[in-house]
Amino acid sequence: MPDESVGLKQKQILFCITGSIAAYKVCEIIRLLRKEGAVVQVMMTDAAQKFVGPATFAALTGREVLTELFPVSPKAGLEHIELSLEEDAIVVAPATANVICKAAGGVADDLVTTTLSVCEQPTLFVPAMNSRMWQNPATAEAVTKLRARGIKVLNPEHGPLASLHEGEGRLPAAGKILNAIRELFNIPQPLRGKQVLVTAGPTREALDPVRYISNRSSGRMGYAIAESARDMGAEVTLIAGPTALPDVPEVMLKPVVSAQDMAVAVAETITTIHPDFIFMAAAVSDYTLENPKTEKIKRGTDDLRLSLSPTTDILRSIRGTSDAIIVAFALETENGEAEARRKMETKDTDFIVLNYANEEGAGFEVPTNRVVIFSKNGEKLEIPKDRKDRIAREIIRFVLNHKSAGHYRASKK
Template identity: 40%
Template sequence: MDMSLANKNIVIAVCGSIAAYKIAHLTRLLVKEKASVQIIMTKEAAEFITPLTLSTLSNNPVLIDYFDPKTGEWNNHVHIGLQADLILVAPATANTIGKLANGICDSLLTAVYLSAKCPVFIAPAMDLDMWKHPSTQNNIRLLQSYGNTIIHPGNGELASGLIGEGRLAEPEEMLHFIEKSFSIDLPLIGRQALVTAGPTHEAIDPVRFIGNHSSGKMGYALAKQLSELGAQVTLISGPTALESPKNVHRISITSAQEMLEAVEQYFIQSDIIVMSAAVADYTPIEVATQKIKKKEDQFAISLKKTTDILATVGNKKTEKQLLIGFALETEHEIENAKSKLIRKNLDLIVLNSMQDKGAGFATDTNKVTVIDRFEHIQEYTLKSKEEVAKDICQLIVDHPILSLN
């Protein structure tokens, strides 16, 4: 694919965070790719890394204020915003994210953002509690609703000493997002995708749970393929030993309730929703606080239904969203899959049959049949789950919902 950055005008907007040191390396990488890099800093950012360092690496003066008293020149925020081919706000602090989300314009950086006509990428960096705070998450959703792309922070040791989500993405990762945005042959560029994968575990006591044999391999393959086609992918995953696909934002959950909450958080801004997780249908009414001892010959657990996540999403989806569900059947496969597609307001349903050797849970292969809402049926042969993911993603790329929006 063609991802040349030569002669592209990249604006990097640097905020006041200890993670600002990573921008030096990112600038080197961009210049090496022959991009033209213009750096804008807040006054606070200049306390963490010097403008001299970044101007030397970028071969351009670093801009901080509207007016430069040394040169007598006016830094025209409208001109900068219109000339940019891409703006990257990194590290994006909670303070600046709040300003961008709510249209507060009190610096050259925020004025350039509001003047931009190009793609805007935002790479947050902050402490775990600040990142998880509802106000920050709401601001992130607002920015995504404006069409901005979020380069999600990574997990690791934070400046506070806490360990968790909040680390600024590595320079190579940010470079990948920038390169991908200029690709001329990635059909899902600018699209937000949400994928669920793996099982859920419903606790009985501190050591036991109700679960299923789902490995998550199909969902992970779909997340990887959607990302490679240009989509920004959020993967909500139940317990699995699989490694996260590269450049995919993974959210790890355990129970059906946790999956529901995560899906509801990310569903609204998603263009493509692929619900491949094997969610438990029932969960214990009461969870023992201590390990249940083996005493009785017979033991009963009272269960209650979990919320039907797929139906919940189907009831909320708009005509601009593409919703794909999965069905694993043991009998009357086509009839049951069609019924599920209609009842849950799906656009496509992917049918797995337990009768097909090599398909189903925990295998490296799968054999699927895809049905759309017009009851068109497309059968595929037994393939690796990576190849099955490519087939399904091709149907996604070609679907009228995406081509019309």
């Protein structure tokens, strides 16, 4: 049953680590799983412990690491049998040629292989080995056998190996492994293989070295879009003005300060990642001080007049530079719908998300929002007040459901 409302939150994952040089890389994957709310139980083979000590994984998971089939002080129950009931899914990463062949042959001679022979949960093997080991007919046959049984085995990546030779055998990138784990839980991945660019947060326009003009944007809406797009399988780049929010795991963050920084970062990112979707959720300053003072402005008795000039209109500036589906955000205080539609028309965006600055529980600085999203084709969806993460998912779903309505610029995908 698809369960995208909670992502990996509260999912119980048995993470088996075997004796590959890539064992150190899974520290990061386990950290990311925990950050996303998964409950991770680590099990290690003897060989795995030669590469990274169990203490590292105990600290990363907050749980004792299981290593012994025959512990010195056995518990009343049989741990490998209990795990077969408790866990939601099993990940074997890095998976050695040895464990792959043993699992395919039903060998159960240590805690990891005995557990694998008992458990029937969705299972993922993430191989990492020398390319010759990967190409060895015994390994290839074992992989085919496991796949035929419905067990997911990722292909290792091509690149420099520990031996410094080039070849197929590297542990896949963290994002790929996490997406494969999401697939184990049937978390839908409608954005798999897509590049998504999100802007978020406020910008700051300097007046002098210590003062600036900014706005009350917390960045929460953009960060929620970035997180939801990631959960749906996208590779996400987040260009964010100054916020107090923690980084979003697996999302490439490009921090910026001023509207001009953001304009430059957006233009550069478009040329490097060629995004499929752009969500412009940042509250970019419309005006800036052309020549901010290089020294602190002193208190005086006369009025201080600042002359502000318009900043680059980022939406207009990227017109014609990208084939992406563009989703703009409009924060209005009055005539919301008319203003939002006007903005979508004049800035030639495919969608616009309207939210209100002067409504309780919506707009800036709060964890909730209420929005209305319009498509260029005239479709409209009112999303009632809800948490910003759920609103983000609804926005992306609406965009995905209406993006092929045939009203885009000719070059659009």
